[in-house]
Amino acid sequence: MNNYVFIVTGDVGEGKTTFVTELIKILKLNSIKIAGFIAPSIIENNIKKGFLITNIKTQCSKLLCMNEYVNGFFNIGKFYFNPEGINMGVELIQPENIKEDNLVVIDEVGIFELDNLVWSESIDNLIKKTSKNLLLIVREGLLENVIKKWQIKNYTLINVRASNIDNIASLITKQIKLSIL
DSSP, rough: OOEEEEEEEEEEHHHTTHHHHHHHHHHTTOOOOOOEEEEEEEEEETEEEEEEEETTTTTOOEEEEESSTTTOOEEEEEEEEEEHHHHHHHHHGGGOOOOOOOOOEEEEOOOOHHHHHHTHHHHHHHHHOOOOEEEEEEGGGHHHHHHHHHHHOOOEEEEESOOOHHHHHHHHHHHHHHHHH
16 A cells, blocks of 8 residues: 655654654644554663553553563563553554544554564554554664565654654644645
8 A cells, every 4th residue: 555654763762752742742733633552661760661552542551561570471572561462552553443543653663573573463454454644663773674674665754863843743744634635
């Protein structure tokens, strides 16, 4: 399909999720209908312990993963994932659940997705079965691989270090309004 993809990028801990959270607020004020999820960090005593998954529409959250064993969670790499958190994310971005939305946000697309895990199949479905505008959060070091894996041709890179949030919101709003016509 003919998706337009906005890729928010930066290094680990540089504020990609915070940037997108603020961007979403501005886009909603511009009447952009947004689906998907963000994954804010869980920090205890200045140490990142894991991530939540938060539904952008409802602001409801579930535990997504932790960096220590949790009963009932499954291990991938250094994290233990909550099956309910994964299922929540998958459901939020299914084509049938985003029909009325103008933009689908996925925080984040990383090494697990490049290894065909976590959100990989859902991203495949979004790109192959819809023409939705996507906003993906991707670490800088993985950009080339993500673009190649999903053969992303129509995209804008947004680096959190060098981007003015109001200018980016304006750019995204214009692109979405063009795609609606």
